């Protein structure tokens with residue numbers, strides 16, 4: 217009888233926790249479309265699930281834009297209530313966005329025409345609007361400038377989504393992979409771009425691909441051995 221009672225208590229507690237996470241997640245995702253950027257609801261849910269399942273203290277995102285992927289990340293960290301933080305690295309400058317692109321490349325023209333300051337203002341406004349400022353530390357600088365701020369093997373979850381030209385994407389992986397803990401995770405976005413191939417190959421050769429948690433043909437998750 218005692219065993220039956222404690223099993224019931226464990227079962228109902230687990231059920232309650234899981235229901236409340238599901239409804240919190242659903243609420244977060246219902247606002248995903250309000251945040252500027254490219255993070256789909258499918259990717260946002262996978263970012264959230266990894267945080268909920270692994271309870272990280274230190275997350276880092278390279279390439280923030282309007283905060284489309286920071287939003288679900290910071291929201292999941294808030295639910296965990298363990299003082300986990302995401303460091304949002306982005307210089308929000310036209311100059312950094314143009315590095316590596318030929319002037320005839322449509323990406324060059326797109327980034328050149330963009331009012332990047334208004335993207336930054338949307339991002340900081342979004343953090344305040346959704347009350348996520350305690351979960352996000354904004355580092356307005358390039359990934360290269362930010363790299364010295366992180367010790368080796370200090371990051372639980374790294375998300376690389378910065379400048380997508382070949383040399384910068386590979387440099388981000390080479391600079392930041394040593395800073396990820398053994399057993400930590402690396403998200404890499406836009407794996408299907410020709411320009412990101414060397415960076416993705418490097419991760420595939422040096423980490424374990426987490427297919428089930430990845431977004432097919434778009435955003436891959438790797439685990440550092």
Ligand SMILES: C[S@@+](CC[C@H](N)C(=O)[O-])C[C@H]1O[C@@H](n2cnc3c(N)ncnc32)[C@H](O)[C@@H]1O
Nearest residue numbers: 253254255279281284285306312358359378379
């Ligand atoms: C593809 S967008 C990021 C998308 C965002 N993660 C989302 O989910 O919507 C690329 C971002 O990388 C930033 N960026 C460009 N060069 C960078 C660098 N060297 N270090 C960090 N971020 C950089 C740009 O300012 C831009 O906001």
